[in-house]
Amino acid sequence: MNCRIGCAACCIALSISSPIPGMPEGKPASVRCVQLSAEKLCLLNGEPERPLVCVNLKPSRRMCGSSMEEAMEYLRALEEATKP
Numbered sequence: 001m002n003c004r005i006g007c008a009a010c011c012i013a014l015s016i017s018s019p020i021p022g023m024p025e026g027k028p029a030s031v032r033c034v035q036l037s038a039e040k041l042c043l044l045n046g047e048p049e050r051p052l053v054c055v056n057l058k059p060s061r062r063m064c065g066s067s068m069e070e071a072m073e074y075l076r077a078l079e080e081a082t083k084p
Contacts, residue, residue, distance in 0.1 A: 001059045008040035009064070009071035010057055014079060018051045020044075029079045 015029040021044070022034035035043045035050075044050035064071045 001061060001064070003059050004064060004068070004071075006040050007064065007068045007071060008036055009068050009075055010054075010059075011036045011040070011042065013072050013075035016051055016053055018053060020051055021049050030076070 011033045013030060014027075016023075016027040016033070018026055020027060020033065020035060027033050033042075037043055042050070042054070044054070063074060065074055
């Protein structure tokens with residue numbers, strides 16, 4: 001499965017604990033990544049600075065749902081369920 005163009009739910013809903021250029025302490029959940037373009041594309045795609053968690057995250061029907069709203073709902077629930 002490929003990412004749904006214009007979704008970017010994973011770049012907003014999920015927390016990222018590793019440093020990101022422009023976010024040296026990582027990214028909190030429900031905060032838009034500073035490396036997300038206005039078109040909702042990752043500006044670090046293919047770059048060595050892209051966090052490994054982002055490189056390894058693969059879209060799936062369960063995670064992405066049929067809309068950005070469904071993806072946000074699922075990812076927020078996942079984030080809540082895995083809070084330390």
